Amino acid sequence: MKTVGIVGGGQLGRMMAMEAKDLDVEIFVLDPTPNCPASEFATQVEGDFSDKNTVLEFGKDKDVLTFEIESANADALIELEERGIEIHPSPKTLSIIKDKFKQKEFLTEHGIPVGSYAKVESSEDVKDFAKKHDYPVVLKSRRGAYDGCGNRTVENEEQIESAMSELGEGLYIEAWVPFSKELAVVVARGQDGTVYPYPVVETIHTDHICDLVASPADVDEKVAEKASALSAKIMEVFHGAGVFGIEMFLTKEGEVLINEIAPRVHNSGHLTLGGANISQFKQHVLAVLGESLVEPLLKGKAVIMKNILGTRNAPAKPTGIEGAEALGALVEIYGKHDTKVKRKMGHVTVVGESPEEVKQIILKAHSLISI
Ligand SMILES: Nc1ncnc2c1ncn2[C@@H]1O[C@H](COP(=O)(O)OP(=O)(O)O)[C@@H](O)[C@H]1O
């Protein structure tokens, strides 16, 4: 039996381990939180995944390693790969992507369209950038950000200092993209080079946090083709097997720009769990193991997912799940001990034949759940 080590044991690691249950593998996760979400389906090693020595120690005796979070220590993974441990996707890809500014530079060098951005060393850099691109601008942490926690929208010069001090060191800036929609593509690559994208989805964010994902995206064929072509190009420039999540902005002019790339399973692919013949999580584990990938197909003409976000700070107490399931919703709760405001605690997916019908059911089902 192969041993697979996942660096990170949050909900993404949990769903990977859960989906690997019927495969001949033993899964280990490295995570600092005692009884992390993945620990229900995997053996947890408690430790800091951003610490080099901890990752070296965790990885040294596994047959194959992967990661569920960009903060995974890339230097340790590069060193383990040099020592002969298999790691998917490539840790070099992780080290480019984990710094969002470096990632943007890399995309630009490879001719992939992104919005305007610049390095920030002082508030003068923000002022200069805003002179060229106008307010609002988006100040972002280069590393370690997730679910909007590393972003501040700056509306005017007066807001620069407070946004900078809230975010701390290591920043860059982006021009505001007045998008008409946000799109995403989840793509899987096998070790034999097979590339299977899932259909282009629309993602809706509130306060920089993903709220709802609808598949397929309601866009005309030309836009869907542009998004697919861009994701194919991105898969050519980033190396490694596994699942990647590609976030995009669709501009009012019909142009598609890349927002960011995740070298891992992604929130925009959660609806594939129960909503497709193969979930992104199982597909990723197959890729990591060097098995053949499965060609993905949605189970209905419309599949929609809505995140369950915490609305208070207290121990988690999920209720209303049976009621939501009775409406036909698939409910996934991540087993986090504490609920926190805006923290991702679970999600609901509904599969059906029309987006209108599915949306009605999902909003009803979602409203019944509290956590
Ligand atoms: N330059 C931008 N212009 C407009 N909206 C943005 C911009 N950058 C981020 N956002 C909004 O914030 C969300 C989260 O930002 P993102 O940089 O993807 O951070 P995270 O790492 O939290 O996903 C985006 O999906 C989008 O809704």
Ligand SMILES: [Mg+2]
């Ligand atoms: Mg994002």
